[in-house]
Amino acid sequence: MRVLIAYLSFSGNTKETAEMIADMLEADGATVEMHRAGMDFPVDASVYDLIFLGTFTWDMGATPDEVKDFVLEVGYKPDNVAVFGTGDTQFGGDDLFCRAVDKLARFYGSRWPGLKIEQSPRGSQEQRVEDWLKGVLRDVKSLAG
Numbered sequence: 826m827r828v829l830i831a832y833l834s835f836s837g838n839t840k841e842t843a844e845m846i847a848d849m850l851e852a853d854g855a856t857v858e859m860h861r862a863g864m865d866f867p868v869d870a871s872v873y874d875l876i877f878l879g880t881f882t883w884d885m886g887a888t889p890d891e892v893k894d895f896v897l898e899v900g901y902k903p904d905n906v907a908v909f910g911t912g913d914t915q916f917g918g919d920d921l922f923c924r925a926v927d928k929l930a931r932f933y934g935s936r937w938p939g940l941k942i943e944q945s946p947r948g949s950q951e952q953r954v955e956d957w958l959k960g961v962l963r964d965v966k967s968l969a970g
């Protein structure tokens with residue numbers, strides 16, 4: 826299985842989450858390519874069996890411009906996008922928490938609920954990353970027959 830993990834991270838939390846997902850996928854036998862959304866050379870999204878898109882949220886629930894650039898670069902709505910992200914409930918509480926994750930999951934019509942992590946995924950939230958990823962992989966494998 827060929828997987829793209831496209832993510833944007835400034836202070837490292839989303840990157841840590843992306844790397845955690847990559848490690849788990851590689852342990853499961855997948856080939857993983859990491860991509861810094863809106864920064865690295867654009868990719869051809871159609872060659873991947875599964876695409877993970879990771880973002881932080883900022884500016885009152887906004888999606889970062891680089892992530893929007895990535896969405897434009899891809900140019901269509903792949904039906905295999907799983908969205909994850911990090912945020913901080915101190916910025917606007919539950920209403921604004923990881924709002925960019927919700928927006929992107931809705932935009933892509935993602936079949937999986939977005940994964941929302943409070944700051945760093947290390948520690949108690951690691952299990953949530955693993956459980957979410959297992960759910961995504963279960964669906965993908967059953968769809969592949």
Ligand SMILES: Cc1cc2nc3c(=O)[nH]c(=O)nc-3n(C[C@H](O)[C@H](O)[C@H](O)COP(=O)(O)O)c2cc1C
Binds near residue numbers: 833838885913
């Ligand atoms: C100016 C600013 C605004 C922010 N606004 C939000 C927000 O509206 N919602 C949210 O969940 N997190 C918000 N955050 C928190 C970041 O999304 C959070 O720290 C995230 O983990 C950063 O990701 P990164 O470490 O990958 O860069 C904000 C942070 C900053 C600095």
